[in-house]
Amino acid sequence: MKSLNNVIEECKTLAFDLKFTRAREWKAEDENRVIIGYMPIYIPREIIHAANGLAVGILGVGDRKQVIKGDAFYQSYICRIPRGIIELALDNHFKDFDGFIFPSICDVIRNLSGMFQLLKVGTFINYLDFPQNFQSEIGGSFYQNEMYYILNEIKKINGVEVSTDQLNNSIKLYNKNRKLIEKIYNTRQNFPWRLSAEEFYYIIRAGMVMPVEEHNNILEEVVEYISMENGEPMDKIKVMVIGSFCEQPPVGLIKTIEMAGCYIVEDDFTLGSRWIQGDIEDDTDNPLNALSDAFLKRSTFSSSIYDIENPKEKRLLELAKNRNVDGIIFAAPSFCDPALLDLPVYQKTCDEKNIRYISFQYSENTGQFKNIKEQVGAFSDSIKLWSEELVGG
Numbered sequence: 001m002k003s004l005n006n007v008i009e010e011c012k013t014l015a016f017d018l019k020f021t022r023a024r025e026w027k028a029e030d031e032n033r034v035i036i037g038y039m040p041i042y043i044p045r046e047i048i049h050a051a052n053g054l055a056v057g058i059l060g061v062g063d064r065k066q067v068i069k070g071d072a073f074y075q076s077y078i079c080r081i082p083r084g085i086i087e088l089a090l091d092n093h094f095k096d097f098d099g100f101i102f103p104s105i106c107d108v109i110r111n112l113s114g115m116f117q118l119l120k121v122g123t124f125i126n127y128l129d130f131p132q133n134f135q136s137e138i139g140g141s142f143y144q145n146e147m148y149y150i151l152n153e154i155k156k157i158n159g160v161e162v163s164t165d166q167l168n169n170s171i172k173l174y175n176k177n178r179k180l181i182e183k184i185y186n187t188r189q190n191f192p193w194r195l196s197a198e199e200f201y202y203i204i205r206a207g208m209v210m211p212v213e214e215h216n217n218i219l220e221e222v223v224e225y226i227s228m229e230n231g232e233p234m235d236k237i238k239v240m241v242i243g244s245f246c247e248q249p250p251v252g253l254i255k256t257i258e259m260a261g262c263y264i265v266e267d268d269f270t271l272g273s274r275w276i277q278g279d280i281e282d283d284t285d286n287p288l289n290a291l292s293d294a295f296l297k298r299s300t301f302s303s304s305i306y307d308i309e310n311p312k313e314k315r316l317l318e319l320a321k322n323r324n325v326d327g328i329i330f331a332a333p334s335f336c337d338p339a340l341l342d343l344p345v346y347q348k349t350c351d352e353k354n355i356r357y358i359s360f361q362y363s364e365n366t367g368q369f370k371n372i373k374e375q376v377g378a379f380s381d382s383i384k385l386w387s388e389e390l391v392g393g
């Protein structure tokens with residue numbers, strides 16, 4: 001068994017590998033395998049897995065690649081993630097990818113899918129529209145058609161006709177993946193010093209670029225490690241970080257928050273890995289129905305979904321309460337319309353419920369954290385010194 005440090009180092013390398021080495025190695029082992037890239041936040045990875053594919057999350061370039069050509073594709077007043085992704089495409093980082101899925105989260109991602117079409121990257125480009133109607137017979141059947149479309153595109157490439165058993169098996173594997181991730185979140189809620197938010201981030205993010213079977217093995221090891229005591233608790237407040245679901249915060253930002261007196265015990269980084277809450281039915285005659293049903297009824301809340309029956313500000317409060325956090329940090333990418341449009345609604349709710357919060361913006365390649373460190377440090381100190389009540393008290 002490897003040490004936890006080795007596991008974390010391995011995950012760190014994989015998570016930030018802009019050559020997608022592990023995915024390409026995996027594909028090279030079998031000529032019928034396909035790599036399907038996807039943009040944040042969520043896609044039903046189970047169907048790709050069942051079709052002999054590997055769904056690879058493309059989360060931007062951070063500060064690991066200079067973006068020059070990508071800037072020429074976009075106006076200056078939008079977020080940074082699409083520019084880096086275009087740069088990757090133009091520099092041929094996706095040469096072994098077969099297709100791409102762009103979930104419908106905002107206009108920027110929609111435009112990015114159009115650019116991939118114009119640049120002719122991959123064999124198929126799918127702009128995946130999610131249902132905004134939550135009735136099974138309307139939104140559900142629409143979503144199932146979208147999934148059929150993707151399966152059909154993959155079949156055109158590798159000839160794989162997906163069976164019910166294969167789909168059920170893939171759902172099982174991802175159920176296990178989500179369960180293990182949740183277990184780590186639950187352990188960290190009470191013992192956050194056993195695994196830092198930075199280390200956890202590497203572990204989760206690596207799962208978006210490697211086969212789920214391998215990631216499950218890693219998660220099992222991590223669960224075992226953190227079930228035992230290690231490290232020392234420090235005098236820090238517990239926070240959740242919200243708004244970072246698409247363009248990822250730089251790792252330096254995650255580190256800064258924890259170094260400035262906070263334990264991050266909940267967040268929406270790499271939210272797609274834990275999008276569905278709880279298990280999806282995995283022994284059914286109609287797995288696509290099970291997947292769409294889970295999407296409609298058990299999706300987490302997000303700025304990319306408008307569910308009037310289940311307001312996201314109410315769900316934010318529930319989550320804060322369940323995680324027993326002392327405060328919320330709203331950290332969104334600059335120019336991210338979905339996150340920034342939700343912010344006033346969230347903040348109003350926090351004000352009404354006397355929940356402490358701060359907010360700031362970042363870019364995936366932000367390199368200076370001095371101001372953020374001061375802001376977070378003051379937030380943490382003020383809660384430690386003057387707060388007698390927990391969230392919602």
Ligand code: SF4
Nearest residue numbers: 079106108246247336
């Ligand atoms: S960071 Fe926000 S605006 Fe940019 S692509 Fe993602 S969701 Fe869209």
